[in-house]
Amino acid sequence: MAGFFSNLFNRNNDAKSIISFDVIDSIYSHLYHESNSLEFKVKGLHENVTVNLYSIPSSLDHQEGRAEIKKAGFNNAYEVLNELYKKLNIGGLSEEAMQDDLQYDFIHIQFYSEPTAEEKKFFKRSIKNFVIFFCCTNSLEVNDFRMLYSGKHFFDYTRGLLESEVIDVNNPKNESETIGVRDLKVVLQGICQYLNIEIPETIELPSSENLVEREEATIQSFEEFINLVSRENIEEEELKKQSEILFKNYLKGSEEYHAIVEGHFDFFENINAWNSDWKFDPEDAEYFISELIGEDFKFDYPEETYSHDLFPYIQSELEKLNLELMTYETYGDNYLFFVANKDEVERILELSEITKIEVTQL
Numbered sequence: 001m002a003g004f005f006s007n008l009f010n011r012n013n014d015a016k017s018i019i020s021f022d023v024i025d026s027i028y029s030h031l032y033h034e035s036n037s038l039e040f041k042v043k044g045l046h047e048n049v050t051v052n053l054y055s056i057p058s059s060l061d062h063q064e065g066r067a068e069i070k071k072a073g074f075n076n077a078y079e080v081l082n083e084l085y086k087k088l089n090i091g092g093l094s095e096e097a098m099q100d101d102l103q104y105d106f107i108h109i110q111f112y113s114e115p116t117a118e119e120k121k122f123f124k125r126s127i128k129n130f131v132i133f134f135c136c137t138n139s140l141e142v143n144d145f146r147m148l149y150s151g152k153h154f155f156d157y158t159r160g161l162l163e164s165e166v167i168d169v170n171n172p173k174n175e176s177e178t179i180g181v182r183d184l185k186v187v188l189q190g191i192c193q194y195l196n197i198e199i200p201e202t203i204e205l206p207s208s209e210n211l212v213e214r215e216e217a218t219i220q221s222f223e224e225f226i227n228l229v230s231r232e233n234i235e236e237e238e239l240k241k242q243s244e245i246l247f248k249n250y251l252k253g254s255e256e257y258h259a260i261v262e263g264h265f266d267f268f269e270n271i272n273a274w275n276s277d278w279k280f281d282p283e284d285a286e287y288f289i290s291e292l293i294g295e296d297f298k299f300d301y302p303e304e305t306y307s308h309d310l311f312p313y314i315q316s317e318l319e320k321l322n323l324e325l326m327t328y329e330t331y332g333d334n335y336l337f338f339v340a341n342k343d344e345v346e347r348i349l350e351l352s353e354i355t356k357i358e359v360t361q362l
Contacts, residue, residue, distance in 0.1 A: 016204045018188045019169050019181070024132060024145055026197045027188070028053070028107060042190035043211045046125060046349055047112040049187050055103040056081045060158060068158035080158060087166050088146040090135045107132040109191075113183045114361075116175040121312060124360055127153055128180040131164055151176045186211065217354050219247040225351040228344050229326075229359070230271035242267050250355065267357075268328055274337040279307050285314055292339045293323065311362045318342075329358035 031038075031053035038051040057077035060069060065077070074080050081104055082092040093104075108131050115126040129150040137144040149167035154160030172178040190211040192199050199205065215221075222243040226234060234242075246267060268275075274288040282301055290297040299317035301310055314325055324345050328336040338359075340348055345361065352359045 016202060017169075018185050018192075018199065018203050018206065020203070021144055022200060023188055023192065023197075023203070024107070025134075025142075027051070027191055027195070028105070028134070030195050030197065031107065032105070038191070038194070040190075040194050040212060041214070041353075042111070042187055043209060043350070044186060044207075044346070045111055045113070045183065046353070049109070049111040049190065051110075051191060052108045053105060054108060055105050058103055065158065068156050071156075072158050072162055080161065084133065084148065084161060087148065088133060088135075090133065090146060105134065109184070109187060111183065111187055113179045116179065119176075121309075124362070126151060126176070126179070128183065129154065129160070129164065130167075130180070130184055131161065149177060149180060151180070182206075215350070215354050217247070217250055217356075219243050221351055221354050222246045222250075225348070225355055225357065226267070226271065228348050228351070229268075229338055229340060231339070231341055234271055238270060242270060246355070246357070268336050268338065271338065273328070274335075276335045276337060278333045278335065280310075281306050282310055285310055288337070289314070289318075289325070289339065292337070293321070308362075315362065325362055326359055327362060329360055 031051070036053040039048050042049050060066070060077040060080070069075070069077060069080055072080065074083070076098075078093055078098040085092045108129065110127065110129050112125040113128050115123045119126050129148075129152075131148040131150075132145050133147070134142045134145050136142055147167050147169070148161070148164035150160060150164040152160065152163070167177055167181070169181045169184070172181050185206040189199070189206055191197070193210060194212045223239060226239055226242055272292060274292060276284065276288070282299075282305065286297055286299065297317070299313050301313040305313070311325070318324055318339070319342065322342045323339050324342045326338055326340050326345070326348070328338070330336055348359060349361070351357075
């Protein structure tokens with residue numbers, strides 16, 4: 001690891017926060033000495049977390065990377081790094097330092113969170129990127145870090161870095177950053193548990209659970225799943241029958257299990273679902289949701305609003321009843337809606353991943 005340059009900030013080492021130098025330095029040590037890339041599941045997040053150790057200039061020293069650097073208006077990766085350091089208020093590299101051909105490391109942590117209120121109109125989940133650069137504070141040794149944040153995909157990696165913004169984890173400036181910081185704490189705990197890194201006792205953990213412990217699918221998993229998605233509105237005999245069918249298919253193996261999509265459709269038809277074309281009007285929604293919840297359902301919506309644009313207004317009204325509209329992933333041009341108790345949605349999503357019966361929030 002190359003030397004780093006001093007900066008004007010106070011040191012990031014809150015004894016109670018898991019977003020601290022001691023924790024991140026331990027993660028860096030593993031990435032540097034053991035494996036420079038991780039990908040694993042953290043409980044509560046619905047996509048894998050990826051953690052990568054990159055170095056400048058080597059990580060951008062390939063044909064695509066060099067083209068991205070040139071497109072961004074720079075001559076080399078060190079100039080890109082200096083631009084990032086400028087954002088972070090870290091002292092930049094001199095021309096002489098660039099000639100030394102040293103490597104300057106950074107960590108990129110990427111995961112998906114729930115979308116913001118605005119993003120919910122378009123996305124089911126929102127990408128979060130935290131890019132961590134080490135530096136020195138009143139010391140000749142590396143003892144601090146600074147972070148950039150982005151809520152966008154890095155299709156052009158150099159541009160993604162350059163468009164990222166400095167983030168103060170103690171003072172998020174918008175909803176996107178607030179959600180990201182909240183989940184970053186969970187992710188850091190998950191990384192430590194995944195790598196068996198001891199977390200200092202002074203740190204206030206975001207979760208009391210083992211966040212990387214994999215729950216295996218059992219017939220009880222399917223029973224619990226069916227109970228939750230049906231809101232317990234299913235006969236015991238039918239519950240046992242459907243659970244056995246699904247579990248038996250699950251045990252046949254991944255490839256064959258995923259091919260038995262029709263079995264999942266049959267299952268949802270048995271628990272009172274609404275199979276709808278992708279295009280539907282408000283009257284359809286009111287009629288079918290009334291059937292699903294067993295009471296008259298009406299909601300307010302702007303004129304000339306149809307289909308998925310109705311979701312925020314439907315969910316807002318259902319929330320008053322502690323309910324949420326969800327759908328089975330059909331991989332087609334239709335929805336298979338069902339209504340869940342709002343306080344059970346997180347567990348439904350967990351069981352969805354365990355049983356490989358894909359359901360999504362709207």
